[in-house]
Amino acid sequence: MSSTVSKETFSKDHYQKLIIINDSSITLLKPSNSRSELWSKFSQLHHLNIAQNYIVCNLCRVVLKWSSETGTRVMKNHNCENKPTPKSSTTPSRQRTISSYMPPPPDNYSSIKDRVVEACVEFCALDGNSFETVAGEGFVNLAKQLMNAGALIGTGLSVSDLLPHPTTVSRNVDRVYNRLKDQLINFCQKVEHFTITCDFWSAPFTGLHYGGISLHFVDDSFSLRIFVLACKLYDLPNQKAYNIRDFVNTTVEQFGLKINEDVFVVSDNEPKMCCAFREGTTRVGCSAHYINKVIEHAFELNDSPCAGVKILFTIVRDLISYIRQSHKQSSLSVCVQNYCKTRFSSVYLMLNTFVQVYNELPSLLNNSQRESYLKISYTELEQLTKYLRHFHDVIEKLSCELTPTIHLVIPYKQLLINRSTKNDDDHQNLIQLKRYLVEHLKTYWIISDIHYVAMLLHPNLKSCYLIPSKKAHAIQLLKSEVDKSLGSVIVHPLQTTTLNNNNNKVRRNMHVADSLDEIYDIPANENYLQKPLIEKSELDLYLADETRIDNNMNLLTYWDLNKSLYPILARIAKRILAVPATNTSVERLFSHSGNTITNRRTRLDADKVNQLLFIKRNIRILKGLYPSAVEQCTRRKNSSASDDATPSTTPNKNLQLIVGREEINQAIADEDSGHDQF
Structure with missing residues (x-):
């Protein structure tokens, strides 16, 4: 809930009078972070645009004392006088209805929910789990x-008899992993073109080296699919190029795939990665690493000509380190973030949080730190932060996995170059x-040929107005x-009179307020319908x-909508657009692995880490592609129930319930028949 900004200045009765006369100084708003459904019936009272510790019932307009610490208790206990009264039944008084034979349902489940909330609090406290755990999937x-x-067995069975032993859970991780892996292998049999991203890292608590590999491709329905193939222990003698290539080849071949000249590999730009994928495949450099390294060199290299911003960077980093080490973080309104060399946009994130708490810092610093603080030019700091925001936004856009x-x-490379032009009011250091x-x-x-091809495959970028020379x-x-897709066949002219008008419904120009949208073309006129073209090839028609x-x-x-109009280009788009601009899918995998290998789980086997991360990253997609027998049975029953609108008698309902349980039990038995017993 939203905490109040200022304490109340009037009594509850006074606010009630202001509500009755609809005083203009009173506004009723919903807290921005409210989650409970009860807030649909209540609003928080604001006096002179300052939130107060009172709420107002939307029905009866009664003012109630409330604070964020009490939660929704006062809402549950409020008996509204304007609650709608139940309509009187038109059934004769001597005739009993079917509802009279059953106990009435409770008005609400507040008592049950209170016990669940209390149990969640105990769960987080006793087992040391974060509060977000109870919201996890x-x-x-x-x-x-x-x-x-x-619902099936009631409360007669003890919970301890139902919950598995920890060793049973650990043992069955292998079973779930093998099932999902077999499903992914089966799904990969249909893959014609794919891309691999890979990277390596070391676990800080165990010192073990891991290699992460992800698979990217576009399926027949033109949906982008991303799967994690492995986060395996790298047990080869060293990380020389031939060992890295052998590690990746072996892992990919386990899924029935093979790396060749038609496969793209996206990796960071270390010499060992460039050498490992120099031959037998097409390597594409990670654009996020390119941007991050350029910024890192500007702020950290000793021979960097950016001495002014380096001094500012050092002062800010030292001040944030002091704040975090002196445990004064809780006194600030925003959590300041320190610089991390391995994190993308880390310089911007540090400066941005520092700008937000700039005016709060003097009271927290000692004399020595205050002298450093006074050396900072706020104008320079603000301009630098706004400038680096462009690089942060571009990295975020290029790291999208959807x-x-x-x-x-x-386009974004050229946009960053254009945004780096000198302005009249720029600070000299900037x-x-x-x-x-x-x-x-x-x-x-470095820009590769695939980047140029992919740019032309977007209808809003094919004019290349940012880089017309290319x-x-x-x-x-x-x-x-196109010639490669057709083999040795020459592109024959296509006879056409007009373009597909059905597709024009979804084609329109949208230059919205997002500053990054200026990379796209602006149409010359409002008529987007193509004039009749004759004797043109497919590529000529598209261009x-x-x-x-x-x-x-x-x-x-x-391209899914235009695959019949441009079939050759659509096939090329399926192959080219599956290549990600960055390898952040593997970088995020390493973040997940860091949450898996903690100081409380240092003895976790490396194979178990691989299996857990494989399940975490792939289970949601594979469940949608290969639903279990129970889910299929449930979907079939729900579909049958929605299609059948004919009312049935009570005996038929009971019979249907029994049959449904038998179907579900049979489905569960079929699923468990091939599994090892606990």
Whole structure:
């Protein structure tokens, strides 16, 4: 709930009078972070736009004493005088209804929910779990299974007899992993083109080295699929290039896939990774690493010409380190973040949190730290933070896993270069930083042929208006891809009179307020319908098409809608757009592994870590692709119940319930027949 900003200045009775006369100084608002359904009937009272420790019932307009510490208790206990009275039954008094033979349902389950809340508090306290655990997908699924078990067997069975032993859970991780792995192997048999991302890391608590590999491809329905293949223990003698390549090849081949010249591999830009995938495949550098390294060199290299911003960076980092080490963090309104070399956009995140608490710091610093604080130019700090925000936003856009991102690399690189031009009011130190970043972005951030091809595959980017000098080169590369897709067959002209008008419904230009949208083309006129074209190849038709789509539209959706109009280009799009712009899918995997291998689980076997992370990252997608027998039975029953609108008598309902339980029990038995016993 939202805590109050200021204590109340009037009594409850006074506020009640103001509510009755609809005084203009009173406003009723919902707390921004309210979750309970009870807030649909109540509003928090604000006097002169300051939140007070009172709420108002939306029905009877009664003012109630409330605070964030008491939660929703006062709402539950409120007996509203304007509650709608139940309608009187038209049934004769001497005729009994079917509801009279059953106990009436409770008005609410507040007492039950209170006991559940108390049990969750004890769960978090006794087992040392975070509060977010009770909102986790796994915990919710466990609670659902326990509710289903209680509905079937009642309360006669002891909970300790129902819950498995920890060793049983550990042993059955292998079974779940093997089942999901077999499903993924079966699903990969349909994969024609795919991309691999890989990276390596070391566990801080155990010192063991792990290698992470993820699989990316576009399926027949033009949906982007991302699976984690492994986060395995790297047990080879060293991390030389040939050992890394052998490790990746062996892991990928376990899923029935093979790396060849048509497969793309996205990795960071370390020399060992470049050497490992130099031959027999096509390596694409991680764009997020390129951006992060350029910024890192500007602030950390000794020979960097950006001395002014380096001094500011050092002062801010030292002040934040002092605040965190002196345990004064709780006195600030925002949690300040320190610089971390291995985290993307870490310089921006540190400076941004520092700017937010800038005016709160003097009272927390000692004399020595206050002298350093006074050396900071707030104008320079604010300008630097706003400038680095562009790099942070680009990294976030390129790290998306839900939609393709490879087509955004060239436009966003040029956008960052354009945003680095000198402004009249720029601080001198910021001008030095911009000059350095422009120079190194052009030389360090390597652009591959696939980036040009992918850019042309977006209808809003094919004009290349940010880099018009590269348009001819990009078109030639796309033509080469078309020829490669057709083999030795020449592209024959297509006879056509007009484009598919049905697809034009979803094509429109959307230059919204998002500053990053300026990379897209702006149509010359409002008529997006293509004029009749004749004797044009498929590629010529596409390049001449002036239609536009929503900038936020999934690019794969566009190609799914136009696969019959541009079949060759659609096949190319399925292959090219599966390549991610960054390898952040593996970077996020390492973050999950850090949450798995903690100081409380240092003896966790490396194979078990691999299995747990495989289950965590893949189970949601594989459950949707391969639902269990119980889920299939439940879906079939729900579908039958929704389709059948004919009322049935009580005996038929009982019979249907019995049959339904038998079907579910049979499905469970079929699932467990092939599993080892606990």
